[in-house]
Amino acid sequence: MSQEYFDDKECMSAPEREAYYNRRLSEMVTLGYERSKRVRRIFDERGLTPSDIKTLEDLKKLPIISREKLIDFEAEDPPFGGFCDPTVEIDRIFTSPGPVYEPHLGEDDPLWARAYYAAGFRKGDIVLNAFSYHMVAAGLTFHGGLRRVGATVVPSGTSSAQQQVQLIRDLKVSAYTGTPSFLQAIIKKAEEMGYDFRNDFGVRRAAFGAEPLPMSLRQTFEEDYGIDTYQMYGATEVGDIAYECREKGPWHICEEVIVEIVDPATGENVGPGVMGEIVVTRLNNIFFLFRFGTGDLSSITVEKCPCGRTSHMLNGIAGRVGDAVKVRGLFIAPSQLKVISERFPDVTFQLLVSRIADRDFLTLKLESTGTEVESVEFQERFKNYFREICTVKIDKVELVKVGTIPSEDKLIIDQRKWE
């Protein structure tokens, strides 16, 4: 087992997993109530005691804390908003814009190691860590995860692309971690310097974070440069959240976090497959931040992954809560519309959401560039694909003249008025 998985927890049976999460949650609640004045206040205001929060179901009794809220709490009670145990020795303090101050959670937490392990990073690898080591949590926490799987780290941080190329060459770097756009810049720089990146260097693996990985860029890395790519997802306030395994399907949720998907409008939890905000509780005994609202949109899948890990999975990141438009109770995110426009690259379209007879009405405007767009067959194909991606049905198709839809406009416009 240890060959294929970071640890046995990744393959717990459903009852084992439930018991594990409930136990860890209860421990954090008990300790948090004892050690964090903010947690005590939140509980007291709601008339709750630690014995009221014993299961994942009970967690819903606590409020969701957004990043904005966390910034307010920390400003009111610096530096950690009362969420931190004041008696523990903190190794280091990170900061992110806001400002938000985050205590490092100590060395017991396998932060990012699950992701690197699943991506095949091992002892013997020499990894270029191009995440920033300055102020923010990124560089050092990714570094810790790499060390935990046995890899040797080159802490190159945000050095110039030219310096990164030199390091790759001189140190025989075998893997990269950082943003996909920076790896792209490094490859371009190497080519400018006269190297053949694929044949002159040994970079065969990459784990990306902090930025989406466009499908086209992934293909370029894998097919043109022979680099096996993986995505990792986390948030600076709560650490690693989910990662890709060799199947490169939905992302496995880490065993150190509880992930809920919540309708941002109502605060209610939604079921598998339904899109909502990712809300995270990191199980730890230092920083008692329950139910952190990431502002990112996704849905959960509970299907089994062929890799053998049994965790629930996130279906990627569809965008930010504020950028999505809700139609008949379901979110349509900009990233979904991008997928559709990539499928129909020659078609200019825009969606309008209006309200007719107390019901959301979705109109598709299509620029009639040629005969195909005007055919019923094409429109059906478009509508079906749209429904497949967004799970919402288009009510009406409207053909408009070429040039009517301004190219800088959003792909979806909300015309509803709520009075």
Ligand SMILES: [Zn+2]
């Ligand atoms: Zn898997």
